[in-house]
Amino acid sequence: MSAGFCSLDGKVALVTGASRGIGASVALGLARAGATLVINYQSNKEKAQKVLEQVKEFSRESFLCAFDVGNAEEVEKSVQEIVGKKERIDILVCNAGIARDSLIPRSSPEHFEEVFRTNLMGTINPVRSVSRSMMKNRYGRILCMSSVVGEMGNKGQSAYAASKSALFGFCKSVARELASRNVTCNVIAPGFIETEMTGELPEEAKKAYLEGIPLQRFGSGQEIASAVQFLVSEEAGYITGATLDVNGGLLMR
Ligand SMILES: NC(=O)c1ccc[n+]([C@@H]2O[C@H](COP(=O)([O-])OP(=O)(O)OC[C@H]3O[C@@H](n4cnc5c(N)ncnc54)[C@H](OP(=O)(O)O)[C@@H]3O)[C@@H](O)[C@H]2O)c1
Numbered sequence: 001m002s003a004g005f006c007s008l009d010g011k012v013a014l015v016t017g018a019s020r021g022i023g024a025s026v027a028l029g030l031a032r033a034g035a036t037l038v039i040n041y042q043s044n045k046e047k048a049q050k051v052l053e054q055v056k057e058f059s060r061e062s063f064l065c066a067f068d069v070g071n072a073e074e075v076e077k078s079v080q081e082i083v084g085k086k087e088r089i090d091i092l093v094c095n096a097g098i099a100r101d102s103l104i105p106r107s108s109p110e111h112f113e114e115v116f117r118t119n120l121m122g123t124i125n126p127v128r129s130v131s132r133s134m135m136k137n138r139y140g141r142i143l144c145m146s147s148v149v150g151e152m153g154n155k156g157q158s159a160y161a162a163s164k165s166a167l168f169g170f171c172k173s174v175a176r177e178l179a180s181r182n183v184t185c186n187v188i189a190p191g192f193i194e195t196e197m198t199g200e201l202p203e204e205a206k207k208a209y210l211e212g213i214p215l216q217r218f219g220s221g222q223e224i225a226s227a228v229q230f231l232v233s234e235e236a237g238y239i240t241g242a243t244l245d246v247n248g249g250l251l252m253r
Pocket residue numbers: 016017018019020021022023040041042043044045047067068069070095096097098118122145146147148189190191192193194195196197198
């Protein structure tokens with residue numbers, strides 16, 4: 001399809017949580033770049049179907065694959081099915097995530113478990129399952145979606161922040177383990193991106209966040225998709241264990 005810079009022609013990409021928001025933009029971006037997409041979602045089949053229709057304009061062999069990223073058995077079974085069908089997975093984008101806010105004195109162990117199950121185990125499960133096929137093929141690009149909140153913390157988001165900051169150590173370890181097999185593993189830490197997740201924020205909170213963002217606006221899913229496309233391309237082959245901040249300057253390191 002597109003043979004230019006960061007072309008993903010011929011690659012097979014699995015994007016978790018791609019029925020809406022950032023994941024949908026990422027799936028569309030990777031399809032535009034030439035990849036065949038496996039679009040994962042949990043329950044929102046109607047929205048996932050709409051994303052697939054858009055993706056198919058660029059990549060006809062793409063398909064949907066529903067599974068719960070927090071369920072290791074479901075993930076393993078689905079990954080085996082995809083590998084059986086397409087022979088390999090070249091690119092894995094672990095994007096599925098939830099935000100469940102609560103102040104620490106009011107939070108419960110169940111609250112933390114729910115967030116960790118999707119955001120942390122929901123990244124670990126697909127990486128575990130896909131890594132075997134990537135190692136065998138001596139090629140792979142793994143991308144994990146963290147958050148600026150995992151770097152800075154945020155009031156009411158201790159569970160979310162803990163689940164997202166754990167990804168930095170996880171990805172660096174995976175990067176070290178799989179490097180000899182030409183498999184890279186990187187993290188993107190988005191700032192505030194306009195999706196349903198941020199749509200739920202009260203106007204007051206949005207205003208307060210905007211004041212701290214040097215670029216004075218929230219980001220778009222497309223802007224995250226562009227960063228993902230680069231990090232999962234052949235051109236980014238010498239980048240591993242890295243975190244790319246895409247946050248409008250909210251946090252500068
Ligand atoms: N939006 C932001 O400002 C922002 C900032 C930093 C980081 N992030 C991170 O970026 C990622 C995407 O965020 P978003 O704003 O696009 O979220 P979103 O609009 O709420 O979409 C979440 C996606 O994850 C899927 N999902 C949730 N739980 C799942 C599970 N157990 N198994 C499989 N899929 C599951 C949903 O599928 P269904 O449609 O089937 O429910 C949906 O496709 C998340 O990891 C989030 O933490 C977002």
